[in-house]
Amino acid sequence: MEFTVQQIADLLQGTVEGDKSAKVNTLAKIEEANTGALAFLANSKYEPFLYSTNASAVIVSDKLEVKRSVSATLIRVADPYSSFSSLLQYYQSALIASKTGVEEPSFLGKDSQIGDNHYRGAFSYIGSNCKIGNNVRIFPQAYIGDNVHIGDNTTVFAGAKLYANTIVGSNCTIHSGAVVGSDGFGFAPQPDGSYKAIPQIGNVVLEDDISVGANTSIDCATMGSTFIRKGTKIDNLVQIAHNVDVGSHTVIASQTGISGSVKIGNYCVVAGQVGIVGHISIADKTTVGAQSGVSKSVKETGTIIQGSPAFDYKQNLRAMAVFRKLPELQRDLELLKEKAAN
Amino acid sequence: MEFTVQQIADLLQGTVEGDKSAKVNTLAKIEEANTGALAFLANSKYEPFLYSTNASAVIVSDKLEVKRSVSATLIRVADPYSSFSSLLQYYQSALIASKTGVEEPSFLGKDSQIGDNHYRGAFSYIGSNCKIGNNVRIFPQAYIGDNVHIGDNTTVFAGAKLYANTIVGSNCTIHSGAVVGSDGFGFAPQPDGSYKAIPQIGNVVLEDDISVGANTSIDCATMGSTFIRKGTKIDNLVQIAHNVDVGSHTVIASQTGISGSVKIGNYCVVAGQVGIVGHISIADKTTVGAQSGVSKSVKETGTIIQGSPAFDYKQNLRAMAVFRKLPELQRDLELLKEKAAN
Amino acid sequence: MEFTVQQIADLLQGTVEGDKSAKVNTLAKIEEANTGALAFLANSKYEPFLYSTNASAVIVSDKLEVKRSVSATLIRVADPYSSFSSLLQYYQSALIASKTGVEEPSFLGKDSQIGDNHYRGAFSYIGSNCKIGNNVRIFPQAYIGDNVHIGDNTTVFAGAKLYANTIVGSNCTIHSGAVVGSDGFGFAPQPDGSYKAIPQIGNVVLEDDISVGANTSIDCATMGSTFIRKGTKIDNLVQIAHNVDVGSHTVIASQTGISGSVKIGNYCVVAGQVGIVGHISIADKTTVGAQSGVSKSVKETGTIIQGSPAFDYKQNLRAMAVFRKLPELQRDLELLKEKAAN
Numbered sequence A, B, C: 001m002e003f004t005v006q007q008i009a010d011l012l013q014g015t016v017e018g019d020k021s022a023k024v025n026t027l028a029k030i031e032e033a034n035t036g037a038l039a040f041l042a043n044s045k046y047e048p049f050l051y052s053t054n055a056s057a058v059i060v061s062d063k064l065e066v067k068r069s070v071s072a073t074l075i076r077v078a079d080p081y082s083s084f085s086s087l088l089q090y091y092q093s094a095l096i097a098s099k100t101g102v103e104e105p106s107f108l109g110k111d112s113q114i115g116d117n118h119y120r121g122a123f124s125y126i127g128s129n130c131k132i133g134n135n136v137r138i139f140p141q142a143y144i145g146d147n148v149h150i151g152d153n154t155t156v157f158a159g160a161k162l163y164a165n166t167i168v169g170s171n172c173t174i175h176s177g178a179v180v181g182s183d184g185f186g187f188a189p190q191p192d193g194s195y196k197a198i199p200q201i202g203n204v205v206l207e208d209d210i211s212v213g214a215n216t217s218i219d220c221a222t223m224g225s226t227f228i229r230k231g232t233k234i235d236n237l238v239q240i241a242h243n244v245d246v247g248s249h250t251v252i253a254s255q256t257g258i259s260g261s262v263k264i265g266n267y268c269v270v271a272g273q274v275g276i277v278g279h280i281s282i283a284d285k286t287t288v289g290a291q292s293g294v295s296k297s298v299k300e301t302g303t304i305i306q307g308s309p310a311f312d313y314k315q316n317l318r319a320m321a322v323f324r325k326l327p328e329l330q331r332d333l334e335l336l337k338e339k340a341a342n
Helices: A005-012 A044-050 A080-097 A313-323 A326-341 B005-012 B044-050 B080-098 B313-323 B326-341 C005-012 C044-050 C080-097 C313-323 C326-341
Strands: A015-017 A037-040 A057-061 A073-077 A179-182 A187-189 A195-197 A203-206 A217-219 A225-228 A304-306 B015-017 B037-040 B057-061 B073-077 B179-182 B187-189 B195-197 B203-206 B217-219 B225-228 B304-306 C015-017 C037-040 C057-061 C073-077 C179-182 C187-189 C195-197 C203-206 C217-219 C225-228 C304-306
Touching: A005 A015, A005 A057, A005 A073, A005 A080, A037 A080, A057 A080, A073 A080, A179 A203, A203 A217, A217 A225, A304 A313, A313 A326, A313 B326, A326 B326, A326 C313, A326 C326, B005 B015, B005 B057, B005 B073, B005 B080, B037 B080, B057 B080, B073 B080, B179 B203, B203 B217, B217 B225, B304 B313, B313 B326, B313 C326, B326 C326, C005 C015, C005 C057, C005 C073, C005 C080, C037 C080, C057 C080, C073 C080, C179 C203, C203 C217, C217 C225, C304 C313, C313 C326
Parallel strands: A037 A057, A057 A073, A179 A217, A203 A225, B037 B057, B057 B073, B179 B217, B203 B225, C037 C057, C057 C073, C179 C217, C203 C225
Antiparallel strands: A015 A073, A187 A195, B015 B073, B187 B195, C015 C073, C187 C195
C-alpha cells in the first residue's frame, strides 16, 4: 500500500510542509525510518532525529518550531502521537481487510454457514454445522471443527485449531498454533496403577474481544464449558486447563499455566510463567508476579502476590532480600551460639 | 445424536419413571442441565437440584425417595454414577467413531498402508512407507512423516505432527499441535564460539495407551529412540528432550520440561511446570511437586520432592514456612548481637 | 539408503577387515546396534561391546588390537569418532536432500519466487511477493505469509508458521509448530479498565544459521524488527516477545521466556525455563541457570547468575544450602533468645 503525503494529511486533517507528492508505504520510528517511511515526533527528546531521519515524511505538532533544515516532508497536526496511533490502526485494519475471498483448495463441511466479506485461506478446514459471522478471516491451514460458532470480525490465524463445539465471540484474534478445545487432562487411577481417560465432552467459550496468543492451549471442560470472558487477553504458550473460568478484561502473560477448575476474577493481571493450582478462586483486580506459584485462593480484591508459593509481594521482597544474606546470618548465629556456650 | 429416554434406559438396564419418549441429545451436570440434557444424581448433597433442574432426564438410584415434584423423566439404576460414566464413554466413542472415510484433498505417500475403518481428514498428510493399523483417525492437517508406524485405534488430532520414523502404539491419543520427533537440541561448540548442529538421526517410540497433550513437543533421540512407555499420560505444552525414557503409567502435567537422556520410572507423578536436568534417573513412584527443579537423581521408590532445587517435600514445606519470617529472624538476630556486644 | 562396508570405507579413506560386501543401512551406538547398523568404537571403555555387538560393521582405530573374535566387519581409520560424526552429517544431509520437488496440492501466491532444487510439501502455503533462495525445503502444511524472504539451504518443517514480512537467512532450521511473527502482546489499558490492542506492524528477522525449536513462538516488533542474530540456537517451546534482540551464537534452552524489548548479547547461554523481564540488557557471554528469573540488566561480560530473582550463582548456591536448614536456624535462634531473656 502506497500513499502520497497529501493523502495522509487529508486523512489526519493536517497540513503539509514540503513535497506533497512524496510517497510513503510504511510506518516507522523516527530513529529507524528509511526512505518511504512515515514517522512521528511527539516527544521533544527525539527532536534531533528530525534533522537526521531518512523518513520520507514526519508527523509533527502544529506548534513545533523547526530549527534546522529537514529533508522529510512534514505533516502538522494537533496531537502527533494520537494521529500516528490512528494510522497504525488504519494500517493494521487495512492489512487484515485486504485478505478477502476464498483460496482453493479449502474445505467447508455440510450445513455450515459463513457471513459476508470473509477470507478463507488455502487448506483451511471448516467442519459441519458451523455458524460463522461477517468479516471473519480464517487463514490458511486453520482448523474449525464441527458445530463451532464464531462471531463477526474475528480473525483465526494460520494453523490455529478450534476443536468441535467451540464458541468464539466477535472481534476475537486467535494466533497461529493456538489450540482451543483439546481434551482436559483427566485420568482416573485404576486399581492396578494404570490410568483410564475420563471423557471430556464439554467445550470452550471465548466471549467477545478475546485475544489468544500463539501456541497457547485451552482445554475443553469435562462437561459444560471452559470460559474466557469478554475482553480478556492471553499471551503465547499459556496453558488453560479444563473447567477454568477466566473473568473479563484480565491479562495473562506468556507461559503461565492455570490448572483445572480455577476461577479467575475480572481486571486481573497474571504475569509470565505463573502456575496456579487447581480448584481455587482469584479475586478481581489481583496481580500475580512473574514465576509465582499460587497455591491457595485469593479472597481480597486488589491483592498483589509474588513467590512460589505466592504470598504478599512486599513481604516476599523483604524475605528475598534476607535470603541472599542467609550465609552471613548462619555465621552470626554460630558465633552467638559459641559465645552463649562459654 | 438424539435418543429417547427409553433407549438410554434399555442401554443401562434401568427403569423409566415419566415420559419414556422424552428426547435427550447431550449429557450435563444436574445443576447446569438444559432441556434435551441427561443428568445424574449420585450424591445426596445435589438432591435439591433434582427438583429444579431443566434436564429432560435424570439417572437416579433405585433407592431414591422422591420428596417433591420433578419435571424430568427419571431413569432408575443400581449405581447412577457408574451408569453415567458408561454413557460418557459411549458418547465419546460414538463421536470419534462417527469420523470415518477420507476427505479430499488428503495425501497418502507411496507404499503406505492404512487399516480398516479409518478416517483421514482433509489436508492430512501421510508420507511414504507408513504402516497404520485399523480404526485409526487422522484429523485434518495432521502430518505423518515417512516410515511412521501407528497401531490400532489411535487418534491423531488436527495439525499434530509426527516426524519421519516415529513409532506409535495402539490406543494412543495425540492432540492438536503436538510435535513428535523434532530434532534434539544438540549443538557442538566450535573453537570460534559458534555452534555446529549434531545430527539427530534417532526417533521417538510411543508405546500403547499413551496420551500426548496439545502443543507438547517430544524430540527424537540423537541415535536410537526417545521412549514413552505404555500407559503414560502427558499433558499440554510439555517438553521432552532427546533420548529421554519415560516409564509406564506415569503422569506428566502441563509445561513440565524434561532434559536430555533423563530416565523416569514407572507410576511417577510429575506436576506442572517442573524442570528436570539432563542425564539423571527418577525412581518408580516418585512424586515431584509443581514448579520444582530436579537437579539430581531420585534413587528411592516413592520419594516425594518439592522446590527448586528439589528436596524432601516436608522439609521444603518447613523451610518455606520460615522463609516468610526471614525479616523477623534477621531483626531478632541483630538484637541478640547487640545484646551480646554489650 | 543402503551401502556396502567397502563404500563407507572408501568415503572415510579407511581399510576394511572382514566382509567388504556386508551391507549397512543405518547408524547406531555399539551397545544398541542391530544387523544392518554401522557403529563406532572410540572410547576403550566400550571395547567389550565390540565382541558382543550385533552391528554389521564397526569403525575402529587404526591402532586397536582386537583381543577376541568379532562378528562385525571392521573399518579402520585414524579417528573413529570424527569419522563417525562425518557419516552422521552425510546421513542427515542426504535425508534432507532426498526431499525434492513439489507435492500437490500446494499453494504459491502471485509474484513469489523460489530458487533451484527446492521441496514444497503438499498443503504448504507460500503467500504473495515472497523471495525464497536455492535448496530450500518447505515441508507439508508449513505457512509462509506474504512478503517473506528466505535465504538458501533453509528448512521449514511441517506446519511451522512464518507470518507476513518475516525475513529468514540462509542455513536456518525452523521446526514444526514454531510460530514466527505473531503479534506482540501489546494492549493499552483504557479508562474503563478494558484493553485496546496496540497494532503490531513490525516483523521478525532471523539471520543466518539460526535454529528455531518445535512450538517456539517469536513475536513481531511493534515497529521495526525483533532480531535473532547469526548462529543463535533456540530450543522448543521458547517465548520471544516483541522487539527482543538476541545476539549471535547464543543458546536458549526449552521453555524459556524473554519479555518485550530485552537485548541479549552474543555467546550467552540461557538454560531452560528461565524468565527475563522486559526492557533489560544481558551482557555478552552471560550464563543464566535453569528456572532463573532475571529482573535486572547484567552489565558484566561472563556473568553467571541463578535464582528467581537471579543473582550471582555461587552466592545463590550458598544461600540455598542454608535455606534447607532454616527450621534448625529458627530453633537455635529461639533458644538463644530464651537464654538471653533469663
